[in-house]
Amino acid sequence: MSNTTEERISEIVNGNDVVLFMKGTPLFPQCGFSSKAVAILEHLGVEYATVDVLQDMEIRQGIKSFSDWPTIPQLYVKGEFVGGSDIMMEMFQAGELQQVMDDAGVKAA
Numbered sequence: 394m395s396n397t398t399e400e401r402i403s404e405i406v407n408g409n410d411v412v413l414f415m416k417g418t419p420l421f422p423q424c425g426f427s428s429k430a431v432a433i434l435e436h437l438g439v440e441y442a443t444v445d446v447l448q449d450m451e452i453r454q455g456i457k458s459f460s461d462w463p464t465i466p467q468l469y470v471k472g473e474f475v476g477g478s479d480i481m482m483e484m485f486q487a488g489e490l491q492q493v494m495d496d497a498g499v500k501a502a
Contacts, residue, residue: 398455406459406469410499411441414456415466418445426478430466433485439494440502471497
């Protein structure tokens with residue numbers, strides 16, 4: 394992974410309170426897991442940014458090394474890696490994801 398890719402990912406992760414690396418876009422998710430992740434964030438009503446990894450192969454590969462997590466989507470809150478869609482769903486159902494957003498002071502959409 395080139396330094397520039399890691400730097401780009403770092404800038405995205407640290408430049409947004411909530412960012413979802415996903416396949417596709419919120420309006421047109423390209424996989425069920427990305428669709429589920431977007432639905433959870435929409436339900437929480439928080440402001441979030443997305444990165445379509447299908448549009449950028451360097452980011453698609455780089456994010457897996459960056460987080461040491463093999464799959465996409467990946468959610469970051471205030472620069473911290475939270476997890477993929479299964480972890481998001483478990484945390485959401487337990488009320489933990491809302492708590493993470495509240496604790497991080499994430500703005501409502």
